[in-house]
Amino acid sequence: MAPSASTQQILLSPAELSYLHTSLSLTPPIRPDGRRATDFRPLHAETDILPGTYGSARICFADGTEAVVGVKAEVEKSTPSYAGDDGGDRDEEKGRNEWVEVSVEIPGMRDDDSMPVFLAAMLSESLLADGGFTGRLWINRRFHWKLYLDILLLSQPLSYPLPLLSLTTHLALLSTRLPKLKSEQDEDPLFDDDWDASVHLYPAGSAKPAVTLLVMAVKDNIIFDASKEELSVAEVVLAVSIASHSSSAGSGRMQVDSGSGRQLRLLAVRTIDPPSRLTHPGVPNSLNTATGGTAAASLEQENSKREGLHEEGVWQPPRGGAKRKLIAGMIARVLEKGGVGEEVLDGLNAVELG
Numbered sequence: 001m002a003p004s005a006s007t008q009q010i011l012l013s014p015a016e017l018s019y020l021h022t023s024l025s026l027t028p029p030i031r032p033d034g035r036r037a038t039d040f041r042p043l044h045a046e047t048d049i050l051p052g053t054y055g056s057a058r059i060c061f062a063d064g065t066e067a068v069v070g071v072k073a074e075v076e077k078s079t080p081s082y083a084g085d086d087g088g089d090r091d092e093e094k095g096r097n098e099w100v101e102v103s104v105e106i107p108g109m110r111d112d113d114s115m116p117v118f119l120a121a122m123l124s125e126s127l128l129a130d131g132g133f134t135g136r137l138w139i140n141r142r143f144h145w146k147l148y149l150d151i152l153l154l155s156q157p158l159s160y161p162l163p164l165l166s167l168t169t170h171l172a173l174l175s176t177r178l179p180k181l182k183s184e185q186d187e188d189p190l191f192d193d194d195w196d197a198s199v200h201l202y203p204a205g206s207a208k209p210a211v212t213l214l215v216m217a218v219k220d221n222i223i224f225d226a227s228k229e230e231l232s233v234a235e236v237v238l239a240v241s242i243a244s245h246s247s248s249a250g251s252g253r254m255q256v257d258s259g260s261g262r263q264l265r266l267l268a269v270r271t272i273d274p275p276s277r278l279t280h281p282g283v284p285n286s287l288n289t290a291t292g293g294t295a296a297a298s299l300e301q302e303n304s305k306r307e308g309l310h311e312e313g314v315w316q317p318p319r320g321g322a323k324r325k326l327i328a329g330m331i332a333r334v335l336e337k338g339g340v341g342e343e344v345l346d347g348l349n350a351v352e353l354g
Contacts, residue, residue: 014282018315048354055176069172095134126241166212237272
């Protein structure tokens with residue numbers, strides 16, 4: 001389980017939490033900013049903003065949260081594999097996970113804090129789960145590209161930053177260009193000096209990098225792109241990584257995107273510990289001496305009584321796990337045809353690449 005989605009202290013009273021939970025439980029849910037359950041916050045996106053990188057992108061949400069991703073690459077000598085080497089196959093073309101290095105920086109946090117470490121791990125997991133990503137870094141049996149993804153959150157995270165970082169990384173990889181290879185077979189790599197002749201890491205018409213979406217649930221309502229306040233009453237939070245499905249996904253070289261007829265492929269699912277579990281519960285009238293109730297003699301008795309109370313309008317932090325049916329429904333909403341997953345990928349494809 002990934003660390004809590006809370007990056008800042010939640011300054012909401014139990015009464016406010018109860019009101020927000022009730023609003024999000026309605027059909028359809030009433031969100032604080034008026035968005036529908038599947039609506040994303042408006043964003044501004046641009047690519048090729050860092051001149052010293054092979055690819056870069058910037059995304060800024062309407063609430064001011066902003067992220068920048070830079071991609072750098074260097075040629076590295078491959079470690080030979082002696083297991084089952086017959087001298088004729090090209091198993092190394094599949095690539096290795098250590099050919100990609102992801103680092104995340106968040107203002108006010110150390111590099112070894114749990115939040116940047118887990119975010120980098122989840123972003124790496126979704127990219128490498130594609131199966132063909134590292135294959136694009138293969139040069140020949142002796143050399144490969146080593147890719148460095150430097151991800152920087154420029155502002156304080158007003159919500160869980162994973163979707164923002166994932167979308168920005170997606171655009172940065174789409175804009176990444178590598179020098180054109182002139183050498184052949186297993187020779188020492190020789191590249192074309194003309195940058196105009198460079199080739200995209202993801203050529204037009206090929207499969208696209210993975211994206212990770214944040215999905216939360218309040219009772220039976222499934223909500224996308226949750227704000228900090230909405231996450232404070234979430235019962236279940238999932239990070240769902242998807243990519244466009246391709247009939248040649250196993251080749252790792254050329255994955256054809258079928259356009260409007262494409263199918264989405266599930267790459268990874270992570271549960272996020274919701275910050276709602278850390279909130280303070282409300283006090284029901286039966287335990288409130290100011291309203292004629294009887295206070296518990298000890299903390300253990302109070303907790304025992306709260307376990308059996310489900311009083312309407314009184315906030316109780318969620319406990320326990322999530323039902324499998326609910327998790328399956330959340331994943332299905334992401335993958336459904338014409339759903340949120342396709343809308344997000346279509347929106348990213350509309351961004352002009354440099």
